[in-house]
Amino acid sequence: MLRVRGDSPAGDPILLARLQRRELVVAFLKAFRSSAATQQADWSGYDLRRLRAALDATTTKSAPLQELSRPTIDSTLFSAAAEVIDGLIRGRGPIEYLFVDSDGAPVVQHFLYHLEQRPAALRLLMVANGIRQLLEDEGRLRSEVVGLSQDLRLQLLEECRSILDRPIWSRLVEAGLESDDASCFSEALTASDVLKIDAWEYCFRRAEAGQHNLLALLLTTEDPDRARRAVSLAERVLPLRQIASGPALDASPAGRYEDACLASVLQFLGGGLSPDSGWRGIGWPLIRTGIASPVIYVRRTALMALIAWPRATLPGEARPVLRRALDEEPDAGIKELIEQVMTLVTGGTPAWLR
Secondary structure (H helix, E strand, O other), X not given: OOOOXXXXXXXXXXXXXXXXXXXXXXXXXXXXXXXXHHHOOOOOOOOHHHHHHHHHHOOOOOHHHHHXXXXXXXXXXXXXXXXXXXXXXXXXXXXXXXXXXXXXXXXXXXXXXXXXXXXXXXXXXXXXXXXXXXXXXXXXXXXXXXXXXXXXXXXXXXXXXXXXXXXXXXXXXXXXXXXXXXXXXXXXXXXXXXXXXXXXXHHHXXXXXXXXXXXXXXXXOOOHHHHHHHXXXXXXXXOHHHHOOOOOOEOOOOOXXXXXXXXXXXXXXXXXXXXXXXXXXXXXXXXXXXXXXXXXXXXXXXXXXXXXXXXXXXXOOHHHHHHHHXXXXXXXXXXXXXHHHHHHHOOOOOHHXX
């Protein structure tokens, strides 16, 4: 039994199950010829030294495939297969270990068979979708890199699509979006993107109830009315007076939850995205607050959002706010940026445009 951090599984069925799954993960890594993947520390979230030692001790390369080929398998084996396949697809190990010169393709094929027999769970939806995306990406699965036949690729792809078409997924997503449990909601929100389910109103309600890290997500909409609602909500629920405590030399919003939420919103007001994205000309109270934040990053993001603001609709108080900010600014780099922004808002040409 693979021991972890000195824990003993005796008398603890939950710990015992976890340790058994770790051993199975090791066996799968061996089956996928992934010893090189262990060069990436904790690629699958396990202790690297213990993983490598167990990997070296594993000799039955085909054992996972033999077990998966059975008509029924236990939940521990199934969970280990899901974990390894998902980990490789997500980049925690070289993706070619799924298919190159190994038992990888049959393992995936058997895994999909067992997934169809299992009770639906959103984490399994995400694994199936990850396999689908990989199989659809022929550039990533170049024939000279991956020894996967076109017939088998199309067969696996069809199986994935059949799994993803099950009506139950939508019901699970909607239930998760309504859940009071944060992890259930997060899982459902991720799955909603896969199923093209509009989760905006769900996110709005949760942000309104206090989950302010969702405010920026609300601004990913392409609907102007929704964008205005999101900005109005941010102005209403964020503690703007508390955030605008005055400039200081704090480099990042780490440990400052509300400042970090504001910074994320400011990015979508034109402060940190591409020139053709973001919502410009709205959210002045948020920008004004950001300019007075003690966090350098938040002040910079607010100033960049102000740069993106259309000159014709610039708030009248922008100039006095900038003048006051210039007088109080302790950071030389931000002070220079304020000067450049003041030049721009007064009709001049800042240095970076000359």
